[in-house]
Amino acid sequence: MGLHDLLSRQPESYVKKKEYSFHKTLGEGSFGVVRSALWKAAEPPINVAVKVISKKILKGHDEIVKDEMDVLRGLDQPHVVKFLDWFESKDKYYLVFEEATGGELFERILAKGRFTENDACQTIRAVLSAIQYLHHHNIVHRDIKPENILYRTKEEDANVVLVDFGIAAHLKDESEILTTVCGSFGYAAPEILAKKGHGKAVDMWSLGVITYTMLCGYTPFRSDDPATLAAETQRGKIEFHDRYWKNISAEAKDFVKSCLTVDPKKRITADEGIDHPWFTSHTAAPSSHDISAGLRENYRKRWKSAIAAVRASTKFKTFAALNASSSGNPSADVDGEQQQGQQGASQGKAASPFGGRRSPTDSHSSSVSNMDVFHAHSSSSSSEAPTPQHNDATQARAHDDEDADADADDDVWHETSQEGEGHTSSSSGIDKLKRGLEEVHLKSPPPSSSS
Template sequence: MGLLTRQPESYVKKKQYTFNRTLGEGSFGLVRSATWNAADPPIGVAVKVISKKILKGHDEIVQGEMDVLKGLDQPHVVKFLDWFESKDKYYLVFEEATGGELFDRILARGRFTEVDACRTIRAVLSAIDYLHRHNIVHRDVKPENILYRSQNEDANVVLVDFGIARHLTDENEILTNVCGSFGYAAPEILAKKGHGKPVDMWSLGVITYTMLCGYTPFRSDDPAKLAAETQRGKVEFHDRYWKNISPDAKDFVKRCLTVDPSQRITAEEGLKHAWLDESSATAGASHDLSVGLKENYRKRWRTAINMVRASTRMAALGKSGGAAAQPKKSQFDSDTEDEDAGYHTGDDGDDDEATAVAVAKQQDAANGETHHGGLAGLVEKVGHVKLGGHDDAK
């Protein structure tokens, strides 16, 4: 699946799609809203466009994502619909989830109770359990990767972005690369001790904790100190925000945020936990959790995210010798003038950040390594990720 001298056979599929606005941009490419005209009736889809130039010949990354996604069919896992390629890009087609990100939707909704939280976490956990039963580890479970399928009040949540997911060869396979997103990555990932399915449950624990009180369990503004806090795993339930939360909810969080992965609750066990029985959450049914999110999440956590992003930019710029100031349109723009006329990037999204990380990844790829997810640019403090992931098992 390398670069070709003429358009690949599958490229004819591109005519079936009408491309619309850019939904987001990252270090390997972007995601665009599109209409799949070949469907009956035509449907809205999200198309992940991946630059072959930035892959630097490591096309197995894309193949790995498709191998993970093929055949998956679960209400809370995003559906992979189709794929095709051009000379310069891969196009992965997914169902479009238009209802917004998890916490943004909760904040916009207003009142959100423990019962609501219980239902939401159960839905996400059912997706994780489905993946784990198929020997798939997502490895980047975070609020930004949990989307509502539509704007409808009763819309399902779906787990998206399987770019660093791994299909384990067997139950005992141990992965050793550093991956995931800072603040949600499990202690064993940061400690480079080897990891597997339990990392998804740790991430779910961070999400659950944050959803119930409005702030994250580990809160240092310094990336190295945040990594150390995560590895210690000391979880506190401050009375001001937790006094109205049920004991079962706190127990579920503690079981997820257990530092020792062998003792951490599994997805299967989690679905049987008392808290996920809605009747157990009635004690906090009248308490509005959105108050904590409004007070804390928007201010402190967004500040922390910006801090990590700034660190990512600085590390990427350092690796590139300051050459990441201006994006190179040729990386993400048209394959040829006749192929993608009018195709452009930068409609939305953070171009300078995406470009800085892209340059860092190009530099690393030349050295035979890369970084995945929100940990990119922080490897000086945390560790390295082996490209492709085929040599990270032991």
């Protein structure tokens, strides 16, 4: 079969692929990879990040990718990642974004050496401006966490950008209530965990968790047990331990409390947040005070392990939801959803490394299970985290993309039955992952230090 015949089988937009020179893999997982690439057709040519998503693993739910593109189209704000282009092959989607090369939020803070409350204030305000912009466009991000806040470049004065709109929702109107159980445990709002329906307010809760953690170095809710952590989150009791908070301003604490208000109707909005005194009129405690000490104490040896665990766990995110949707079982309870996600993982059925996707049944009564990621992300302490199980396979798949032959698209996303690629012959892989994840909880500071 000639090259012309091979290309003729591809979708029309596939011709765009020749505009890109693909380079190293930036991220990886079961739905695909994120590749660095040079967009040669741009004037001038620019480096971009290309999210490559397997259609085979989507199992016909192409609307998941299309929903993400619909959310991203037309967005233009300095702190929101720019969606530049897309194309598809017969078995993959390629989503093209600006490349953010400056590193993840907390990693950058740790590398910086000194980080003051004023620095935190400026950083949080930038993220808040992105949230405000999204909310003005009726978009709820739903997965705001440190890993999804990147610096655009490595320059000292680089902007932060909010990325990963995989489970973002575009509300039809202000009154729409979302019901999907989604997000990342430790950052998900109480109303998501309680399955009461949610809206824009969930993003402000997540920002409150990030702000709290940035200012003291540990998360506000820290139980090692997922059920207990969910209960703590829904109670919403937060403490400002004197050892870590004595040099933090009253305005900063008030902003945190305003975000971490359990009742979403009473929680501060993005518009109200921008006008909060912490951003407009506060005089921080001595700006020379280095608040990164808390992060260093609690995260230096644990943060990367926690992030590795989260990334390993993302392969459990959405596939259970797709199975539930396909099997006509939209009413599984939380425990059932957790089990379903774990079973899916043990069978090599995994979810996106780019964040869980919005369910095609989002407007219905919670047919999605992203609860697996809730097990995974409690931002915690660990001496060691589990290793993602399919790195070699994904790297091999990535190399296939460097081949200009259209046949590469036929074989790259084969379903594997090999142990170590997301498929295990027993539950041992899941048990190991769960044990590792249980070890990545940040230690709680001594209760005696509270004020």
